[in-house]
Amino acid sequence: MYAMPENFIWGAATAAFQVEGGLECDGAGESSWLNFCRVKGNIKNDDIPTTGCDQYHLYREDVALMKRLGIKAYRFSLNWSRIFPRENVLNEKGLAYYQNLVDALLEAGIEPYVTIFHWDLPQYLEDAGGWRKKETAQKLGDFASFMAKAFGNKVKHYFTVNEISMFTAGGYNGSKHPPCIKLPDKDIYQVIHHGNLAHGYVAQALRATAPHAEIGIANNPGITVPVWETPENVEAAKRATRLENACCHTAIEEGRYPDEFLEKLGADAPCFTDEEMKIIATPTDFTGFNVYTARYCVADAEMPGGYRFIDRAAEHPYMNLTWLRQVPSATYYGAKFIYELWGKTTYVSENGCAADDKIDGNGEINDTGRLEYLRGYLTSLQRACAEKIPVKGYFLWSLLDNFEWMQGFAPRFGIVHVDYATRQRTPKLSARYYAACIRRNAVL
Numbered sequence: 001m002y003a004m005p006e007n008f009i010w011g012a013a014t015a016a017f018q019v020e021g022g023l024e025c026d027g028a029g030e031s032s033w034l035n036f037c038r039v040k041g042n043i044k045n046d047d048i049p050t051t052g053c054d055q056y057h058l059y060r061e062d063v064a065l066m067k068r069l070g071i072k073a074y075r076f077s078l079n080w081s082r083i084f085p086r087e088n089v090l091n092e093k094g095l096a097y098y099q100n101l102v103d104a105l106l107e108a109g110i111e112p113y114v115t116i117f118h119w120d121l122p123q124y125l126e127d128a129g130g131w132r133k134k135e136t137a138q139k140l141g142d143f144a145s146f147m148a149k150a151f152g153n154k155v156k157h158y159f160t161v162n163e164i165s166m167f168t169a170g171g172y173n174g175s176k177h178p179p180c181i182k183l184p185d186k187d188i189y190q191v192i193h194h195g196n197l198a199h200g201y202v203a204q205a206l207r208a209t210a211p212h213a214e215i216g217i218a219n220n221p222g223i224t225v226p227v228w229e230t231p232e233n234v235e236a237a238k239r240a241t242r243l244e245n246a247c248c249h250t251a252i253e254e255g256r257y258p259d260e261f262l263e264k265l266g267a268d269a270p271c272f273t274d275e276e277m278k279i280i281a282t283p284t285d286f287t288g289f290n291v292y293t294a295r296y297c298v299a300d301a302e303m304p305g306g307y308r309f310i311d312r313a314a315e316h317p318y319m320n321l322t323w324l325r326q327v328p329s330a331t332y333y334g335a336k337f338i339y340e341l342w343g344k345t346t347y348v349s350e351n352g353c354a355a356d357d358k359i360d361g362n363g364e365i366n367d368t369g370r371l372e373y374l375r376g377y378l379t380s381l382q383r384a385c386a387e388k389i390p391v392k393g394y395f396l397w398s399l400l401d402n403f404e405w406m407q408g409f410a411p412r413f414g415i416v417h418v419d420y421a422t423r424q425r426t427p428k429l430s431a432r433y434y435a436a437c438i439r440r441n442a443v444l
């Protein structure tokens with residue numbers, strides 16, 4: 001049994017587009033993702049989360065379920081176009097949904113952690129140029145201000161934006177995210193810069209409107225770990241973690257793009273002003289990092305940066321998606337490097353995995369693969385805590401099986417199974433495992 005620090009936050013995470021459903025209810029507006037899903041062939045099996053898990057209607061049940069599991073904090077995001085279906089036109093019912101959710105959580109003794117933006121952009125902003133426009137970042141700041149005012153003192157924890165590279169580069173480098181455009185490299189770096197700015201504008205807005213709240217990003221810096229632990233390899237992995245994230249995470253933490261990065265890009269480097277870099281580096285209280293896997297490296301003085309990557313073997317264990325390569329030391333090194341490089345306290349803002357879960361004859365789901373995955377990553381995180389690296393909490397991805405973007409409903413990431421025909425929730429073995437860890441405040 002590996003004890004976690006007192007007051008460790010054991011949380012669960014979801015995102016609006018992935019669990020809410022109710023996308024055509026009560027005046028909700030169109031979003032980039034909803035429109036993208038409507039085009040045949042964009043999403044596996046042409047799945048579309050118009051109803052999905054239907055948390056929009058079932059949030060009270062989901063809050064009660066979390067309470068039964070002992071979950072201390074719920075990280076969820078806001079569907080911007082549910083609240084503002086048209087530019088500057090407020091949908092009272094959309095806003096009320098989130099206010100009711102916050103009230104239900106507080107009543108259940110669960111702390112709300114609000115993510116301002118988790119990828120689903122109002123369609124009217126997409127039409128106006130989406131993340132190619134700096135104005136989109138400013139508008140997200142305004143939206144954050146509005147929401148922080150609406151929540152008042154009830155919400156004390158905010159994540160600004162989720163995984164910048166995914167909603168910026170992912171939509172513009174030919175990957176299958178809306179608007180699914182392939183831009184030249186220079187423009188892609190500019191779009192990422194606008195994503196960085198979005199984080200900055202939101203951080204500024206939250207600071208001004210919710211000075212009582214703690215704020216930070218939920219980003220996905222690629223973590224590099226030493227293939228084995230010698231002081232040289234650990235230092236090399238730390239340098240790699242800094243340099244490989246130069247265009248986004250490092251820029252946010254340091255308020256500047258590393259020189260090596262700008263030199264390497266040359267004419268493809270993004271355009272930016274000093275003023276923008278100040279906004280991007282608005283001080284925050286913590287860094288949230290989403291972590292599922294990592295790359296390996298060794299020290300190599302001959303290489304630029306002094307590190308060399310080691311490829312993962314073809315049979316390197318992975319969960320139900322090939323990118324979910326198991327590297328449990330990623331939580332330890334993620335927390336350690338973010339603290340040592342930038343002095344930041346961390347949350348693991350997401351960790352978990354997809355598995356091919358089946359309900360057995362006894363009505364149970366014995367997802368031992370997930371359990372072992374979680375135990376590995378949590379044990380590593382406990383190591384960080386034992387070494388006094390400041391880690392405030394951990395958000396398991398995900399509370400529920402949900403809509404996994406272009407993979408549709410096929411990958412099941414939940415510790416709670418969802419039957420998409422009946423909306424029935426069935427906690428898996430991993431949910432019982434997580435509840436047992438929470439009860440003892442330890443990794444079991």
Ligand code: NOJ
Pocket residue numbers: 015018162163290350397404405413
């Ligand atoms: C990160 C994203 O934030 C989340 O939306 C996604 O479902 C998980 N990773 C799993 O891929």
